[in-house]
Amino acid sequence: MSNTEKKEEEQEEEKEEEEIKPEAKISPLEIKILNELQILQFLDNIIEDSLLYIYNKTVKYFQKDMENFIENSESELRDVWRDNKKEFENIYTFSEEFAKKNGIKRSLQKETLIYSIPIYAIVIGFTFIIYLFPQLFSITQEFMMYILFIPFLFLCITNSIVSRMVINKRMKFRDEKSPILKEQIKDSIESIRNVNQIIINDIKDLILENEFVPSKFKAYLYNKEYENIKVLETKEQHKIPIHLIGIDVDQNP
Secondary structure: OOHHHHHHHHHHHHHHHHHHOOOOOOOHHHHHHHHHHHHHHHHHHHHHOHHHOOOOHHHHHHHHHHHHHHHOOOHHHHHHHHHHHHHHHHHHHHHHHHHHHOOOOOOHHHHHHHHHHHHHHHHHHHHHHHHHOHHHHOOOHHHHHHHHHHHHHHHHHHHHHHHHHHHHHHHHHHHHHHHHHHHHOHHHHHHHHHHHHHHHHHHHHHHHHHOOOHHHOEEEEOOOOOOOEEEEEEEEEOOEEEEEEEEOOOOOO
């Protein structure tokens, strides 16, 4: 066997070993950081854009999971959250009450569904009538499949238009009313921002103490004014800038 063939065989063996080599396990502390980043993102999204999340049942589910994690965390984070939990609940409760006073009484998903159900009922009913009584419309069997396609095409187009109309209406409400709402609950918002800053500081300390790779830890935030973060990318979500942030381990406390 030539040297070239031996070298190629060795490279192939090394490649196979790399492929079957198990991935490095993520440490408990890294999992802790990822959980804290999720909490940071959740709290930031709610306090900075609360009108987008009103009446959303998943908020309560995530809050429960978040609080379970915090209760099992070190005393500093646990104590800080206990001191500020009411402020968070005030933001969410007040946002829903504010929305009700301004004519918004349902979640975005439920609002869309309310308009979509009648359209579905009409189209499906009309389709069944065509299918069961084609003679009423003088439809021959060979054209039946083409005719049945038309109502469903209409359903898709109409449903898309309705969804866009509902979203546009809700986004207009959010754009007009968010500044007013934030002014009325600014103290509660500032309290939760302080909680977020404590979480960021804790994440930075964990990264430095354990020499983790900072680029592994990212989150999407509306507010980019926290210390110890850096903006990696900015994009728009419903016309509002949202920032992909990383932890700035080089920034002085």
